[in-house]
Amino acid sequence: MQQVTLNNCDKPMPAIGMGTVLSSRPGADPSETMKSALLEAIKAGYRHFDTAFIYQSEKPLGEAIVEALHLGLIKSRDELFITTKLWCTFAQRDQIVGACKLSLRELQLEYVDMYLIHHPLRVNETIQKLPVPKEIIHALDIKGVWEGMEECKNLGLTKGIGVSNFSCKKIEELLSVAKIPPAVNQVALRWIYEQGVIVVVKSFNKERMKENLQIFDWSLSQQDLEKISELPQHKGFTMASLFGPHDFVLQLDAEI
Numbered sequence: 386m387q388q389v390t391l392n393n394c395d396k397p398m399p400a401i402g403m404g405t406v407l408s409s410r411p412g413a414d415p416s417e418t419m420k421s422a423l424l425e426a427i428k429a430g431y432r433h434f435d436t437a438f439i440y441q442s443e444k445p446l447g448e449a450i451v452e453a454l455h456l457g458l459i460k461s462r463d464e465l466f467i468t469t470k471l472w473c474t475f476a477q478r479d480q481i482v483g484a485c486k487l488s489l490r491e492l493q494l495e496y497v498d499m500y501l502i503h504h505p506l507r508v509n510e511t512i513q514k515l516p517v518p519k520e521i522i523h524a525l526d527i528k529g530v531w532e533g534m535e536e537c538k539n540l541g542l543t544k545g546i547g548v549s550n551f552s553c554k555k556i557e558e559l560l561s562v563a564k565i566p567p568a569v570n571q572v573a574l575r576w577i578y579e580q581g582v583i584v585v586v587k588s589f590n591k592e593r594m595k596e597n598l599q600i601f602d603w604s605l606s607q608q609d610l611e612k613i614s615e616l617p618q619h620k621g622f623t624m625a626s627l628f629g630p631h632d633f634v635l636q637l638d639a640e641i
C-alpha cells in the first residue's frame with residue numbers, strides 16, 4: 386500500500402482508507418456486521434480506517450482491531466492508521482479533550498493517528514431529527530476549538546489533527562490562528578488517486594473490498610483523463626443535505 390507523508394503528523398497515511406459508515410440493513414446487527422467486515426478488510430490488506438463518533442463504528446472497529454491482533458493478522462496496533470472525528474455537539478473548547486478520550490475508550494486505543502473536526506459548525510443539543518432545527522446550529526469558535534484539537538495532539542491522544550468539510554475560507558480563518566496547521570481536510574468529493582489525493586472507499590463486500598485496493602498496478606490513459614475532466618463535477622454530499630437548508634448552512638455550502 387502506497388503511503389503519503391503529512392505535515393505535523395509523524396506517521397504516513399496509507400493512500401487508500403476503508404470507510405465505516407453503515408447504511409442500516411433490516412434484520413442485521415450493525416455492530417456485528419461492521420466488526421466482521423472490518424476484520425475482513427484487515428485480512429484484505431487495508432491498514433487505514435476512517436471512523437467518527439457519529440458513525441457508531443468506533444466500538445466495532447476497536448473490537449475488530451483486538452481480534453486482528455489476537456489472530457496475528459497484525460503484530461501491533463502501530464501498523465494501522467486510524468482516523469476519527471469530533472462530532473458537532475462536542476465542538477467547544479472545554480469539551481474536545483473529553484470527546485477525544487471518549488472515542489479512544491470506544492476504540493480501545495491509547496491514541497488515534499488523526500483527529501478531525503467533522504464539520505465547521507457547532508450543534509448545542511443531541512440531534513434527534515433531520516433536518517436539524519436551525520435554533521440548535523451555531524457558528525464554530527474556530528480559535529477555541531482548534532486550541533482544543535492542539536491540546537489533544539500535545540497530550541499524545543492523536544498523532545495528527547485536521548478538519549473535514551472545511552471551505553478554503555474556513556481553512557484561511559483557521560490558519561490565521563493555528564499554532565499547529567491542519568494536516569488534512571477530508572471532503573466528500575469523488576477525487577481520484579491520480580490527482581495525489583488520499584481516498585476513503587467503503588465496501589463491506591469481500592470481493593469489492595479487494596477490487597477497491599487494485600488501483601496501483603495500472604493507470605488511466607491521457608484520453609481517459611481528458612474525458613473524466615469534462616464530466617460535470619458535483620459535491621458527493623452537501624452540508625444542507627445533512628443539517629437542512631438553513632441560511633447559515635447554505636452559506637457554508639456556498640463558500641469555496
Ligand SMILES: NC(=O)c1ccc[n+]([C@@H]2O[C@H](COP(=O)([O-])OP(=O)(O)OC[C@H]3O[C@@H](n4cnc5c(N)ncnc54)[C@H](OP(=O)(O)O)[C@@H]3O)[C@@H](O)[C@H]2O)c1
Pocket residue numbers: 403404405406407435436503549550571572573585586587588589590593594596597621622
Ligand atoms: N468527513 C465526512 O463528512 C464524510 C462524508 C462522507 C463519507 N465519509 C467517509 O468516506 C467513506 C465512503 O463514503 P462514500 O460516500 O464514498 O461511500 P458510501 O456511500 O458510504 O458507500 C459506498 C457504496 O458503494 C458500494 N461499493 C463500494 N465499492 C464498490 C465497488 N467496487 N463496486 C460497486 N459498488 C461498490 C458500497 O456497497 P457495499 O458495501 O455493498 O460494497 C456502498 O454502498 C464513508 O464510509 C466515511 O468513512 C466522510
